[in-house]
Amino acid sequence: MRCELCGEEIRGRAYLGIVDRAELLLCERCAKRAVKAYPLGAQKAGQRKQAPRPPARAVRAGPAVVEEVVDNFAEVVREARERAGLTRDALAAMVGVKVSVIRRIEEGTLVPPVDLARKLERVLKVKLIEVVDEGALRGAGVGAGWEPTLGDVVVFKGGEE
Ligand SMILES: [Zn+2]
Structure with missing residues (x-):
């Protein structure tokens, strides 16, 4: 099974997502880019998740460039x-x-x-x-009320290159 957006073999969970008004089979990574995506085979009704709170893992500690x-x-x-x-x-x-x-x-x-x-x-x-320097994107992406936990804090080593 291949992701219809990036063409990669889907190894993990497959998603059905809406990208530019088209419904595509997506890999986990591309599902994050979709307007709407849900795991294949997931029950739609039932326990609906509460207000989307940015998961702690959303901001990865890593290189400061993307x-x-x-x-x-x-x-x-x-x-x-x-x-x-x-x-x-x-x-x-x-x-x-x-x-x-x-x-x-x-x-x-x-x-x-x-x-x-x-x-x-x-x-x-x-x-x-x-x-791109991730620092430039950070301000726009992180909403108000977001509080970094220890795992989320990225230490930027002095200055830019
Ligand atoms: Zn993909």
Whole structure:
């Protein structure tokens, strides 16, 4: 079973998620990016979880940089694909996703997950991933009322590179 967004084999739990109004089978990582995602086979009714509180694990202690897909990914992918003389179907097959995923990426309505972007980089010989300082993203992502626990605190070593 493969994730229909990034094309990776789903090893852990599989999710059904809504991405850009399409329902796709997702791996756990891509499920986090979906508007809505629920584990395959999960009962819908019953105990509903209470107000989403950011789980403690959401903020990982790790390197202070994250990989992000470049803003102009849509043009980069389309131009490189055309230059390579590939159809969308051919490209989709090469990276293991549905052609609709490629179409949405080229339309700019779907930001490819980093895994997929990496495959596209390899196939199209382009640059799609940039490294971003996580510190810059942190302020926007963490809502009010969020309190770091010990495990969440990331120590930034002085200064930026
Ligand atoms: Zn995936």
